[in-house]
Amino acid sequence: MTTRRWVMPLKVATALTLSIVIALALGWNKPYWAAFAVIVMAATETNGHSLKKGRHRIIGTFAGVIIAFVLVDLFAQHPLALLLAYSLIIAVCIYQQTNPKNGYAWTIGLMVSCVIIVMGKLSAEQTFDIAALRLQETILGVICFSFVFSIFSPVSSRVVLLNTLLSNAKTKQEKIEQAIIDIQSNEMLSRDVSWSDSLKYLARIDDLLQAAKTDSYQINSEFPIWETIRDEQNQWVLLGGHLSEAINLIEERFTTEQKQQLIVALTALKNRYVNTITLLSYVVENPQATNNCIRQHMVENTLSVDQFSLPSLLHHKELHHGAFMMLAQNLVKMDTLQASIYQHLTQAILSESPSKIKATKKAASALFNLSLDSERLINVFKILVIFWISVGLWLFIPMQGGVMIVMLSLIFGSVALSLPFVSPRYILMHMIVWSVLALLQYIFILPHLSQIWQLGLFYFINVFVLWFYFNQPQQVFHRLLGCQNLMLMTTSAIQLVPTYSVETSLLTIMLLSIGLLVIFWVYNGVYSSQPEYVFLRQLSQFRIRLHFGLKKLVNQKTNKLFSLRISTPVQAVSLAEMASTKIDWTNYEQVDKTQVTTLLNFGYRSCFYYRSFTDSYEQWQVTQYNESINLFMVECLQELIAITGVTMICENMSTQHGSKLTALQDKLSDYQGKLPSLYGQFTLDQIDQTYQLITSLLLFIQSLDDVNQQVSKQSLYQLKFTPFAL
Template identity: 35%
Template structure:
C-alpha cells in the first residue's frame, strides 16, 4: 500500500524519467525541455489544473514561436529597434502574467520567444530548427505527464470542487445561525453572513471550476449550468455584504417585532443549504421551500435613518431568499439530479471580459522586469566574458519569474539555488561519468526527483521542489545530450551567471517600487485614496458631460477595483515580520484592512443604488445636493483630508432622509419628491443616502485608525546581502 505522501513524488519521478528517455529515444537534442514541461505541470493541485496548465503551455509556446519569427524577420538588421521592441514586449508579457486565467500563457510566450532568439543567433534556418524542437519537446512532456498522471492515482478536480462546495454550505449554515443571533441581540453584531467569507469562496470556486471542466466529463457536460452557479455565487457574496451593511444601521430592538418573519426566512435559506449539502453527498432531496416576500417597511418607526436601514434589510433578505432557492436549483441541475425543476439558462456576463483599468502592482512588476532585462542586455553587450548571451537569457527568465511572484524572498531563492547546485554538481562530477546505459540515466533522475519531492512535500515548500528539480535538469543537461558532455567548468559558469542575475534582480526588486510587503502595503494604502475618490467621481449625479481625455485617463489608471488592492494589502500584512516593528500594533493594521473592505462594499452599494434609479427623474435640487456631497467627499479623500468638514454633509443627508420619509408617509403630499418618484425609486434613493452616510462614517473611522496605527514606522526597513 503506497502512502499519500509517496504518490505525487512517484508520479513526478516517473513522468520526468519517461520524458527524458523518450526524447533520447526519438533522437532529439535537448531532452531537458521535455523535463521542464513535466516539472512545471506537476506543481499544481489536481489533474485538471495540470492539464489546463499543459494546454496553456502549448498555446504559449506557439505564440512565443510566432513572436520570435516576427522579431527575427523584422528587426534582425536593426539592433536598437529590436532591443527596444523586445524589452517592451517582455514588459507587456510580465504585466499579463498576473492574470489568474491566462497568466501562464504569457509566461511561456516570453520564455520561448527569448530562447529561440538567443539560441537561434538571428539565423533563419537555426531559428526555425530551435522552434520546431522546442515545440516537439513541449508536446512530448505534456503527453508523458498526461499519461502518467491519468493512470497512476489520478487526483480529480471534481472531488475537490465538491469538497469545497460542501464546506461552503456547511459554513453558511453556521453563519446564518450567527446572523439570527446578532439580529436578536444574543450575539456580536457584524458576525455571520458577510462579504469576506463569500469572497474567499468565490476566488476558490473561480480557480477550481475551469480545472474541473478540463478533467471531468460530468462537469464539462454541464459547463453552462456551473457558470450560472458561479454567477449566482458572485451575487450571493455581494448580498451578504449588503446584509452586514444593513445590520450595522439597525438597533437590536428595532427588529423584535419582525423576529418571526426574519427567522423563518433565514431558516428557509438554511434548509436549502442543508439540501445542497445532501445533494453533494449523493442524497436525493426535495426540500426547497418556496420563497416568501416579507414586508418590514410598514412597521418601521419614524426615525429616517432606521427607516432606510429597515427598507434595505427587507430588500436584501428577500433577494437572499430568492437567490438561495435559485442556487439550489442550479446546483441540482449541475449535479444532474432531476428531483428539482431546473432554471432556464440565462446569458451570463463575464466580469473578466470587461476592461477594468491598469493594475498598479502589475505595472510596477513590468517596470522592474524591463529594467532588469536592460541591465542584463547591457552586461551582455559591454562586458567581455564567456557566456554573455546566457546573462540576457537568464535575466529574462529569472527576472520575469521572480518579479511576477508577489513578496518573493530573493535571498531564500539564492540560498536554495546554491544549496541544490552543490548537491547536484557533486553527483554530476563523481557519479554521472560512470553511466554507460540509458536505464542508469533514467534511474538517476527518478531517484533524485523522488527524493526532492518526498522530503519537500509540504505546500509551503513548493519553491524548493521547483528549484531543486529544475536545477537537477539544468546542471546536468550536458549528460543528457545525444553525445554526452561532462563539462564541470561549464556548470560552474552557469551557476556564476545565475548568481549574477539573481543579484541584479535582488537590487532592482527591492529598490524600484520595492516588492517588500511593508512597501507594498504603504504604497497601496496611498493608492486606495485615489481609487476611492475616482469611484465616487464616476457617479455623475448631475449627468454632466466629462471631457473624453480625462475620462479615458481616469479609466486607464484609476479604473481598477479597489478590492484588488485591499486583498493585496491583506496578503502583505501576513508576510511582514512584525517583530521588527514593536511600535506597530498588528491588530490595528488588521482593523484597517477590515475597514477598507467595508468601505469598498459601501462604494459597491452606492453604485448599485445609483444605477437602480433614473437620474433624469430625480429633482434637480436633489441631484445637485448629492453631486456636491459626493464631489466634496472625493476631494477630502484625495486632497484636503479635512474630515471635520464632512459633518455638514451628514446633516444635509439627515434632512433629506427626513423629507423623503415624510413623502413616503404622505405627511407632505405637495412635495416635489412625492410627485416625481415612484415607490421603487424611493427605495433606491434611501439606499443611496444610507450608502453615502456609511461611507462618510467609514472615512472618519479609517482616518482615526490610520493615525493611531503608526504606519510611518513601516517605512524604515532595510535589506542586506
C-alpha cells in the first residue's frame, strides 16, 4: 500500500494542473472553477463514484444557470420578490442535497445559481458571460479528471463491488460453519447468531452498484441481472428474520435423525457459498480473465450441491406449533435463493443474458407520494436563517464586498450542513491556517512566475505534496480544504492578466470569517448539530418512525391521491451511530461508551425484527387471515403504538415503558398459551401460523424492551445539557 501511496497524489495533481493550463491556453478567465471540479471529484472512493459526481456536477451547473437566468429575468427590478423566490429554491435544494442518488446535483445547482446571481450583479449581459464561463470551466474540469483517472491506474467500482460481495459470502460461510458446530455439540441452534445481512451492507451494495453502473460497461450492460441480485440480497434479510423466529420457538434438543438432516442441509448451503467465494475470488484476483478461463475454473473447482429435504422437521408438528416446519421451510428457501443468486452472479460476470428479467416494481399507493425526513427539514430551517442573516449584514452593515457575505455564507452553510458533525469552528480554524500558508506563497513565490509552465508546476507540486502527506481516508477534509484555499487565495494570479493584491485575499478571509461565524451560531444554536444533540434526536426519530410505521400497518385505509412517507428506523439508528463516534464520552462519567455501542446494536436488531414482523403480518393477512385473531393483534399493536408515542429519553419514562412492554408481552404469551385449546374453532395450520406471528411480535417487543432498558441504564438524558462556546 505504501509503494502505491504516490499514485493518487500524482493523478490529482496532473488532472488539476492540466485543467488550469488548458483553461489559460484557451483564454478563459477563471481557471480555478475547472480546478474546483477536479478537487471535488477526486475526493471519492472509486472511479465510478467520481464519474457519477462529475455527471451530477454538470447537471447541477446547467440547473443553476437556468435558475439564475429565470430569477434575473423575472425579478431583477424586484429585490424582495427575488429574495423570497430564491429562499424557496434554497429550501428545495437543501432538502434534497442529502439524497444519496442525486443530492450533489442539487447542491451544485444552488451554489452555481448563487455565484451567477451575485457575480452577474443582476445584469443580463454579465450574468450570461458568467454562466457561460462557469459551464465551460466545469465541463473542462470533468473532462481532465476523467481523462487522467481513466487511463492511469483506475480504481474500478466493479472490483470494489465484487470484493464486498466476497466478504459477505465469507461471513455467511463462517456463520453456517458455526451453526453446524452448535448442532453437533449442543444439539441446538444458537439464538444469538444473526442469520441476516446487515442493513448497512444492503445500502453499501446499492451505492456500489450505482457507481459501478457509471464506470463499468460489464455492470451497465447486465444491470437488470445485478438489480435482481440486489433484490435477492434483500429477500435474504426477511428469510433470516423468519429463521431466527423459528429458532426462538424451538426449546428442545434435536433428535439424532433431525441433527443428521440439518447438518446435511447446512453443509449443502455452506457449499453453495463456497462456490460463490470460489467464483468471486477468481474474478477479483484475475480481472483480465476471459469467459473461457472463468468457465474452466468453475468446472474444475465448483462443488456439486444436491437439493435436500428435511422430512423429520417438516412432519414434526406435535408441540411446537409448526416451528420445526418453519425452520425446514426457511432453510429450503434459503438454499433455493442462494442457488438463484449464484446463477445470476455467474450470468452477470460472464455477460450471459438470461431470458428477459422483469423488474417487479411495487405499485405506488397514491398518485402523489411525499417523503419527509426531520433532519432534512431542520437543515432547511437553518440554511434559511443563515441566508437571511447574511442578507441583513449585507444591507445594514456597510463594508467592502458585502454582497459576497451572502454568497460565501450560503455556499459554506450548505457544505457544513451536508457534512454531519463538521463544526464550522473547525472549518474556520483550518481555513485560516491553510489560507496563511497559501498567502505566504502568493506573496513570495507567485510574483516571480511568469510562464504558464511555471504556474502549472507550482500548482502540481502543492497539490501533490498535500495529497501525499494527507493520504488517510479520515484526512479527506484537509485535502479538500487545503486545495480549495490554495485556489481561492491565488485566484488573481491565474487570471489572463494576473494581478497581485494582498488586500483582496485578506478581504476574502475576513468575509469568510464573518460568514462562518454566522454559520457557527446557527449550526450550534438552532436545533444544534453537535453530535450529542444529533444522537438524542436520532434515538427519538428511531422511536417516532417505528410509531408511524406501526400505525400505517394497522391502518388499512389508503389515500389514493396523497401519501406521506417518513424515513426508515434503520436510517435513524445509522445516523445515531455516526454521531456516537464524534462524542467525547469522557465528559459524561455516568455513560459507558461500550454500553452505548450495545444500545445501537439493540436498535439495529429492533429494526430487523420490525421488518420481519411486518412481513409476517402481511403474509398472515393474505394466507391465514381470521377476523377475531386480527382484532386481538390490532389491539396489541395499538398498545405498542401508544408506548412508542412517548419519549424514552427521560428520567422517569423509561421505567414506565419497561413495565408497559412487559405487560404487553405477558398478554401476548397468555393468548399464545391458549391457542391449543382453540383447536376445532381453527385449523391446525391457522393455529401454527398464528403462533409464529405472535412469536414474531414478541421478538420485536423484546428487542424494544432491550433498547429501553439500555437507555434507562445510561442516563442519556444528560446529553441534553451539552453547552457550546466559540
